[in-house]
Amino acid sequence: MTRKPRSRVLDASPSIDRDSFEPAYIQLVNILRQGIAAGLLRPGEQLPSEAQLCRRFGVSPMTVRRAINILADQDVVNPQQGRGTYVKPLHLGAATFNLTGFPGLSASTSQTVVRLLEVRVNKASELVARKLAVDAGSRVIEMRRLLIEAERPVFVHRGYLVYDPGRPIVEAEMEVTTLQALFSGSGSNLIKRGELSIEPTILPAEDARLLLATPGAPGFCLEHLFFDFQECPLSWGWFVGAADRVRLTTQVGLPATPAATEERRHDALA
Amino acid sequence: MTRKPRSRVLDASPSIDRDSFEPAYIQLVNILRQGIAAGLLRPGEQLPSEAQLCRRFGVSPMTVRRAINILADQDVVNPQQGRGTYVKPLHLGAATFNLTGFPGLSASTSQTVVRLLEVRVNKASELVARKLAVDAGSRVIEMRRLLIEAERPVFVHRGYLVYDPGRPIVEAEMEVTTLQALFSGSGSNLIKRGELSIEPTILPAEDARLLLATPGAPGFCLEHLFFDFQECPLSWGWFVGAADRVRLTTQVGLPATPAATEERRHDALA
DNA sequence: AAGTGGTCTAGACCACTAT
DNA sequence: TAGTGGTCTAGACCACTTT
Numbered sequence: 001m002t003r004k005p006r007s008r009v010l011d012a013s014p015s016i017d018r019d020s021f022e023p024a025y026i027q028l029v030n031i032l033r034q035g036i037a038a039g040l041l042r043p044g045e046q047l048p049s050e051a052q053l054c055r056r057f058g059v060s061p062m063t064v065r066r067a068i069n070i071l072a073d074q075d076v077v078n079p080q081q082g083r084g085t086y087v088k089p090l091h092l093g094a095a096t097f098n099l100t101g102f103p104g105l106s107a108s109t110s111q112t113v114v115r116l117l118e119v120r121v122n123k124a125s126e127l128v129a130r131k132l133a134v135d136a137g138s139r140v141i142e143m144r145r146l147l148i149e150a151e152r153p154v155f156v157h158r159g160y161l162v163y164d165p166g167r168p169i170v171e172a173e174m175e176v177t178t179l180q181a182l183f184s185g186s187g188s189n190l191i192k193r194g195e196l197s198i199e200p201t202i203l204p205a206e207d208a209r210l211l212l213a214t215p216g217a218p219g220f221c222l223e224h225l226f227f228d229f230q231e232c233p234l235s236w237g238w239f240v241g242a243a244d245r246v247r248l249t250t251q252v253g254l255p256a257t258p259a260a261t262e263e264r265r266h267d268a269l270a
Numbered sequence: 271m272t273r274k275p276r277s278r279v280l281d282a283s284p285s286i287d288r289d290s291f292e293p294a295y296i297q298l299v300n301i302l303r304q305g306i307a308a309g310l311l312r313p314g315e316q317l318p319s320e321a322q323l324c325r326r327f328g329v330s331p332m333t334v335r336r337a338i339n340i341l342a343d344q345d346v347v348n349p350q351q352g353r354g355t356y357v358k359p360l361h362l363g364a365a366t367f368n369l370t371g372f373p374g375l376s377a378s379t380s381q382t383v384v385r386l387l388e389v390r391v392n393k394a395s396e397l398v399a400r401k402l403a404v405d406a407g408s409r410v411i412e413m414r415r416l417l418i419e420a421e422r423p424v425f426v427h428r429g430y431l432v433y434d435p436g437r438p439i440v441e442a443e444m445e446v447t448t449l450q451a452l453f454s455g456s457g458s459n460l461i462k463r464g465e466l467s468i469e470p471t472i473l474p475a476e477d478a479r480l481l482l483a484t485p486g487a488p489g490f491c492l493e494h495l496f497f498d499f500q501e502c503p504l505s506w507g508w509f510v511g512a513a514d515r516v517r518l519t520t521q522v523g524l525p526a527t528p529a530a531t532e533e534r535r536h537d538a539l540a
Numbered sequence: 541a542a543g544t545g546g547t548c549t550a551g552a553c554c555a556c557t558a559t
Numbered sequence: 560t561a562g563t564g565g566t567c568t569a570g571a572c573c574a575c576t577t578t
Contacts, residue, residue, distance in 0.1 A: 023547060037462065039499040049563060060549045062332070065565080073343070081564045082556035092369060095466050097518070099365040192307065193523030196365050200470030200488040200513040218470040218488055229309040243470040248367070253463030293566060319544060330568045335546080351545045352575035 009040055010048065016057050024059050028067035031057075036076065036087055037254045043089035047077065050085075076254065090253040097248040099196070102155075102222070102241075112149050117210075119143040121163055128160050131225060131236040139163040146210055147239075154245055156207045159237030191234060194226040203242060213242040220246050279310050280318065286327050294329050298337035301327075306346065306357055307524045313359035317347065320355075346524065360523040367518040369466070372425075372492070372511075382419050387480075389413040391433055398430045401495060401506040409433040416480055417509075424515055426477045429507030461504060464496040473512060483512040490516050 013035060016027045035041045048056065053064045068085060071077040075094045079085040122142045129136040140160050147155040201221045208215040223238040283305060286297045305311045318326065323334045338355060341347040345364045349355040392412045399406040410430050417425040471491045478485040493508040 025547080037499075039462075051563085061551085062567095063548065066547095068564090079564060080557090082558075082562080084557095084563060090461050090464065092464075095369040095464075096366040097368070097466075097468060099363050099367075191360050191523065192309075193521060194360065194362075194365075195519065195521055196367075197517055197519040198367060199517050200490055202472070202488050218472050220470055229307075247467055247469050249465065249467040251463060251465055253461065295566080321544085331570085332548095333567065336566095338545090349545060350576090352543080352577080354544060354576095 010035055010056060012040075016059065024057075025063050025066040025070070028053070028057060028059065028064065029070050032067065032071060033076065033254060041087050043087050045087050047085040047087065092252065095250050095252045097250050102239075102246055112147060112154075115146045115148060117144040117146055124160070128236065132160060132162055132233045134162060152245075153211045155239040155241045156210050157237060157239050159235055161235045162233070191226045192229045192231075194224055197223045198248075199223075200243070201240065203240065207240045208242075211240075211242050211245075213244075218243040280305055280326060282310075286329065294327075295333050295336040295340070298323070298327060298329070298334065299340050302337065302341060303346065303524060311357050313357050315357050317355040317357065362522065365520050365522045367520050372509075372516055382417060385416045385418060387414040387416055394430070398506065402430060402432055402503045404432060422515075423481050425509040425511045426480050427507060427509050429505055431505045432503070461496045462499045462501075464494055467493045468518075469493075470513070471510065473510065477510045478512075481510075481512050481515075483514075488513040 010031065013031050016024050016031075018024070020027065032041075032047070041047065047053075047068075050061060050064045050068070053059075054061055057064075068077060068079060072079055072085075075088055075091065077085055078088045120142055121139050123137045124132065124134060124140045126136050128140060129138060132140065134140070140163050143159050143161075145157045145159070146153050147157060199221050201219055203211065203213055203215060203217050203219045205215040207219075208217065213219075219240055219242045221238055221240050224236070225233055226235045228234050280301065283301045286294050286301075288294070290297065302311075302317070311317065317323075317338075320331060320334045320338070323329075324331055327334075338347060338349060342349055342355075345358055345361065347355055348358045390412055391409050393407045394402065394404060394410045396406050398410060399408060402410060404410070410433050413427075413429050413431075415427040415429070416423050417427060469491050471489055473481070473483055473485060473487050473489045475485040477489075478487065483489075489510055489512045491508055491510050494506070495503055496505045498504050
């Protein structure tokens with residue numbers, strides 16, 4: 001008969017180039033992805049065993065495992081102890097939308113300008129006091145900003161910070177170019193973690209005016225609450241943007257371009 | 271002087287329990303996370319070198335590297351060749367919202383009921399034809415469904431599928447309990463990948479009626495386009511839900527409960 | 541030159557699943 | 560019992576950065 005055993009499935013695939021700048025495990029990840037994307041390995045089917053992959057590609061078990069672990073982390077493949085490793089069918093819940101889809105929120109985009117519209121120290125309303133876990137009537141810093149990207153307003157931001165008498169407000173400090181610096185606070189307080197939440201809204205009249213959008217149009221509201229290392233809330237606020245300026249998109253399954261998803265990011269340090 | 275060298279920073283941390291069911295590399299991930307969450311290791315600071323970690327915890331270099339790789343993947347830490355590994359300051363762009371926040375879209379929730387409102391074969395409008403890459407006027411399957419979760423309607427779904435004469439429409443087949451089965455299509459066509467996109471909208475009157483929501487209220491629209499292994503579009507459609515039923519939330523930085531993020535998922539196979 | 545992270549080996553041992 | 564994935568070792572060699 002002509003049925004191929006699964007150990008022969010990848011025989012037509014390229015081998016690993018030991019002279020390449022690309023590490024062997026990355027090459028193997030790409031070879032396997034290609035095999036799946038090309039339909040050689042179909043959802044639900046079993047991959048060649050790790051021992052077979054070692055022999056076929058001439059690498060050590062650790063290298064094969066590493067490649068398979070990466071595919072497992074990406075939800076492409078599903079290893080089961082004692083049974084084998086299987087190609088995962090595409091799963092809707094696997095989709096993740098990341099905030100980089102929001103213009104201006106990523107530190108790398110230096111195109112973004114932050115214009116300070118208003119800043120003052122005020123007594124906390126009941127809502128603000130609850131969010132920041134301070135007594136109602138405590139003093140908090142209130143501010144309103146406009147994020148401008150390529151000369152066009154993208155977000156209105158409202159924020160409330162706990163007022164720290166030890167750190168006077170310097171207006172210039174508020175006109176930061178990156179939102180990153182904004183939250184890391186050029187001051188002493190470091191942020192440990194944050195909670196974010198997105199919901200759709202109808203643009204309020206004033207925000208619509210600032211965003212040069214029509215009032216009543218649909219928009220996103222991105223709420224944020226940041227905590228310091230003592231788990232105390234430090235800042236609360238939200239961004240409002242028009243729906244047609246911001247869109248969250250993502251892919252599930254194997255992207256059209258397999259590409260190198262595994263680049264390590266070398267960011268600047270704080 | 272009393273300044274601690276960074277190699278001593280983790281001296282107070284627990285050691286690795288070789289009798290634990292938890293693998294050494296997971297224990298090490300958690301120890302390091304704890305150290306960061308507790309403020310022992312602050313954003314921007316350098317971790318003990320890998321060699322130091324090997325000695326401190328009595329594990330081999332590969333085990334240390336594995337733990338650090340996991341933290342790097344989680345954007346907690348930033349290894350730089352030749353310099354050292356540093357604690358990453360929290361970065362807004364790191365936030366990812368996943369679709370599991372949407373009720374009913376994950377296969378695991380068996381609480382979800384899908385009610386078929388309408389299904390028919392129709393000629394494709396210009397828009398539908400463009401999305402599905404077929405000739406305008408070709409026949410496509412049109413359907414409208416209602417997703418019900420715990421007796422309450424959550425989403426209206428409109429979908430268009432390329433009409434395959436070889437596979438007649440079985441109405442019962444449409445009344446699937448999980449949306450997963452819906453897209454994997456109990457038929458012959460397998461889906462390779464999909465493109466998803468979320469945008470806010472204003473609920474149309476008819477959808478609002480089905481969702482028992484007030485017309486004109488804000489809502490989410492989740493658009494999807496699925497492709498087969500030949501890169502041909504198979505299905506296009508969108509879900510509409512009211513804003514107050516669906517909310518996308520996420521965390522950036524270190525979650526309050528360090529927990530075991532590293533569980534391997536053992537899903538049922540197709 | 542010394543120290544750092546990055547890759548890789550060639551096994552070992554274990555836990556689990558199938559037959 | 561044989562085959563599978565899962566963990567781990569104790570090094571090696573390399574590329575890079577800092578001093």
